[in-house]
Amino acid sequence: MKISVVGAGQVGSTAALMMAQRELGDIVLLDIPEVGGMPQGKALDMSEAAPIQGFDSRLRGGTDPAIIADSDIVVVTSGVPRKPGMSRMDLLTTNASIVQSVTRNIVQHAPNAIILIVTNPLDVMCYVALKTSGFPPPRVFGQAGVLDSARFRYFIAEELQVSVEDVQAMVLGGHGDSMVPLPAYSTVSGIPVTHLIPKERLDQLIQRTRDGGAEIVNLLKTGSAFYAPGAAVCEMVEAVVRNKRRLLPATCFLQGEFGLRDVYLGVPAILGRRGVERIVEIPLTDEAKAALFRSAAEVQEGQKAWENFGSS
């Protein structure tokens, strides 16, 4: 398997190291010429960790887009991250043009690849990649829900003082303030969290999950989260390259599912060798459904803004 990571910054390089440690395939790190030997340097540094950690994945870095040739999967993390006070939508104009040019390179050099988008604003960037590539929707999807769910899982585990291993959670919707954590589908070893945590406290954990990205941006000051996002990417890539058919929240192009059409949104999906193998529709409370629709409207606005101003 050949896995390319476009954007060798914080998220890209963290994901690359984690994927190498799991021996998911041979990994290529691509960045722009302006960063000099940065992708080569990071790839070499990680390769020199291999004998200590005992992994045989090969890592290579460069600035010539041709190095992604014939990749099975391309992870797109190129783009600017948020600074304090910025929303993910503030990144739209800059990152849309970056994602568009990266997608054109993918079409040219890796026409059969699966594209996993990470760049924010995530849902709209998935749409940019879909429309620019002309790839079928199952081959273009995004990472958001695995990270958002992981944050919720961590907060639940901390609250109950139980192992994170036993906590499952589902967070749907757009990757932003309109995300929709679903307590009814969040459990500790099968026990719904609604039975274990009083509603008022659960609402606080849900709000902290929604603000999870901003909490880290405000602490770091110079950029956004990358360890947990890197781990989330690694988990999704593993599902694809090992054809695991994991059921994970993924940002998928909806074509009627959940009553929504032509919009990217986080939904439960089965991920395997062909990308999104299936979107899994689940019954939602009226409240969750309304929140999902609000989230979709926000994403659709971003998609439309890009079509009007940036898609040429």
Ligand SMILES: NC(=O)c1ccc[n+]([C@@H]2O[C@H](COP(=O)([O-])OP(=O)(O)OC[C@H]3O[C@@H](n4cnc5c(N)ncnc54)[C@H](O)[C@@H]3O)[C@@H](O)[C@H]2O)c1
């Ligand atoms: N979806 C998520 O859950 C999630 C989580 C964290 C961060 N993000 C987003 O991921 C993106 C990357 O974040 P980061 O912290 O790694 O930023 P970063 O600044 O550390 O890295 C971005 C890299 O992209 C490179 N780049 C820019 N244009 C490029 C191009 N045309 N081709 C190749 N590389 C290019 C930059 O040189 C830089 O090295 C941001 O948009 C951020 O908001 C998303």
